[in-house]
Amino acid sequence: MLLLKLSAEDLLTLHFRRRMVPHLAARWRHFRGADASVTERAAWAESLVSLANDLVAAGRGRVEMIVECAATLDEHERPGDPRLIDVVLVGRHPQGGCPSVQLVELKRWSTVTRIEQATAELVSVPGMGSKKHPALQLREYYEAFTGDRGPFQGLDFECGGFAYLHNATDESVRPLLELDAPTGAYARVYTSDGRAQLLSDLRANFAEEGGASAAETMLRGMGLRNTPLLDAMIWSCGDDTVFTLRGRQKVVADQILEAASKVLPDPRCPALIPDERRVVFLVTGGAGTGKSAIGLQLKAELEAQGRTVKYASGSRAFNAAMQEHVGYGDRQFRETFTYFSNFVTPPVPPLDVLICDEAHRLRDRSTSRFWKPEEQGTRPQVDELLDASRLTVFFLDEGQSVRPNEVGTVDLIEDAAARFDARLVRYRLREQFRCGGSDAYIRWVRAVLGVSDEVPERWCPDGLMHIEVADTPKELEQIIRGEATAGASARMVAGYCWPWTEPLGKEKRLEADVRIGDWHRPWNAKSDSFCEGGAPPSGIWSVHENGVGQIGCVYTAQGLEWDWCGVIMGEDMVRRDDRWVFRRGKERKDAESNVKRVAEPGSFDPKVSAGSVDDDEFARLIRHAYHVLMTRASRATVLYSTDEETRSYLRELVGEVEIHGLRPTWGNLPKEARIPHLPRPGRGRRRNGRRKTSGAQGSDLKLF
Secondary structure, three states: OEEEEEEHHHHHHHHHOOOHHHHHHHHHHHHHOOOOOHHHHHHHHHHHHHHHHHHHHOOOOOOEEEEEEOOOHHHHHOOOOOOOEEEEEEEEOOOOOOEEEEEEEEOOOOOOEEOOOOOOOEEEEOOOEEEEOHHHHHHHHHHHHHOOOOOOOOOOOEEEEEEEEOOOOOHHHHHHOOOOOOOOOOOEEEEHHHHHHHHHHHHHHOOOOOOHHHHHHHHHHOOOOOOOHHHHHHHHOOOOOOOEOOOHHHHHHHHHHHHHHHHOOOOOOOOOOOOOOOEEEEEEOOOOOOHHHHHHHHHHHHHHOOOOEEEEEOOHHHHHHHHHHHOOOOHHHHOOEEEHHHHOOOOOOOEEEEEEEOHHHOEOOOOOOOOOHHHOOOOOHHHHHHHOEEEEEEEEOHHHOOOOOEOOOHHHHHHHHHHOOOEEEEEEOOOOOOHHHOHHHHHHHHHHHOOOOOOOOOOOOOOOOEEEEOOOHHHHHHHHHHHHHHOOOEEEEEOOOOOOOOOEOOOOEOOOOEEEOOEEEOEOOOOOOOOHHHOOOHHHOOOOHHHHHOEEOHHHHOOOOEEEEEEEEOOOEEEEOOEEEEOEOEEEEOOOOOOEEEEEOOEOOHHHOOOOOOHHHHHHHHHHHHHHHOOOEEEEEEEEEOOHHHHHHHHHHHOOOOOOOOOOOOOOOOHHHOOOOOOOOOOOOOOOOOOOOOOOOOOOOEOO
16 A cells, blocks of 8 residues: 655645645545545645655755555555555665665654653553554564565665654653653654754755655565566566565465365376365456466466466457467467367366456357357357366456457356356455556546546546646657657557558558548558568567557557557547547548548447447447556556547646656656566577476465
8 A cells, every 4th residue: 555655845746736635535545445534634734744845945855755655565464454654755875875764653743741650652642542652653664664575675775764743842742752762763753843853864864866766666665566467477487586476466376276276186196086166266356456467377386286277368469469479489388378269169188277367358159250150159158168177267357348249247257157066266356556556547547437436536646657648649659659769668559430451462551540630650450460661460569669650459458568658539439518428430431542531530449330239338338448548558648639628628637747757758767667678588488497386375476
């Protein structure tokens, strides 16, 4: 959990715009399930601002303030409320330049008294009763942050802490300062009388240069900045590092591995008869909650135990990226990735485990226009999947269903499990790993698009995710190309609002179908091979360096992510009279080029034509499509709408973006965050060094 990450000077800018407290309150409600109290809000407005002003006064306004955070994502395992420290100050130490951290407890107490016959660790606060000395809270935080599972484990850093009672004087809180009070690097106490000493100590603990680099290191240690999935997979070939499952992710993986050890035959003792029950795991969670990371981890762990495992998906883009970008030249690895429709005939013998990612994309039946009649599926596709293995894992997000023939829901899987008399185990993931770990951004997108019932509010920068609105498609492209050239991963995507032409001629020329004024660009290639000018096939458009110049849509982007994503909203979804209006387009054939062009603007997606879905379902699918497109970025989303009124609406909701340091361009990022994306491995590279495990559970599961 983390409510806000900004430098002191940026936090003050946010406060002066009257957006700091509303933002913190919204984040609090999301994490804690209840509204922040009036007292809590007043404390943020007063205490955070006091500390930020002092940092600026000390000449340390670029020190990062990380507000209301837990040391690790495993904090939920602790009984009771999570331990949330008020502020973590992060910067560089002036001597040596190593990361410097100060853990801060902010108290609005003005008076405390000693409790009769009690130790100095307990004091009385008027109107609040007995309270522990703040240093005791700081001790817990200090141990959590610097312990084996803390974000600074194994790093060379300076760490201390202090309590700041900005409303008190030394005399009014004397019991906190006496000789028998707790001591330690984290036990200092400052009052208004000690402000000069506080400023001096801030200068002694932090360099003037700021703390963006150190804060990035801390966020990675807390699990909020993860290695992009494809990069983690490439690194993992022959390695046992890269991606650590945390929090609920680890709980889910451990439980599935434990179930596998009980219901599947032991490869080392095949004569033993295992428990014959079928088990179905249903894991739900929104975009970026780590479903694929868990699935890929399970695949690696179970394969290492000698189990037969397949990883199935309904996403051609995801499977192609895994097979072509990660498994290039490794046939054995490629063949472990498959599609839902490949189990019309169940495997003999059955698989041990079938992992079904993006299960919201399940179809009613497994069919194809390329199959013979006798090859078409006759049963529900979900039944074919359950029949293919003893243990089946479904990862599902109903909010990402974007086609009318996608029937994957919680109810569908529950009913199928009942038909097979299988034990069903459900889990829900909440922790956010995509979009910079910013659940605030995910909620903002859902509210803006009307996917949720929340009232859309102006975006409040949180230091984790960035949004801006481009005035023209050319400006959007310049931003995306600039970031890609600098070293970031970046792509342009759009709503399906233009016809999509097959590659033309023997040279496979891509027609510039996406036409906005005098700006014309092609969709990504509808091809399984390279096209004119080195345009990559659709399977690797998302990861090939030559894919930057083409536009992707929801079907080629779903399941993938980039540092920067430029999203073009077409006229299938426009803002009119404070509501969204949804349009279907009409095409015409251009007499000169003989290719299809736009006659009436709107949706050209053949999957959601008037003959296939009614108006309500059409609106739902268009909302979901843009929800997918707008959640593909890990650092920044650039929005552009072809409709002027819609563009004005988006600009009003996004607001100003000129706050110092919040535009995460490759040049602005600290070096710790500049992780170049990896090329696919060369042909013939073997996946040696796969981990062998002797048991079903590990103390610290990692991706491959």
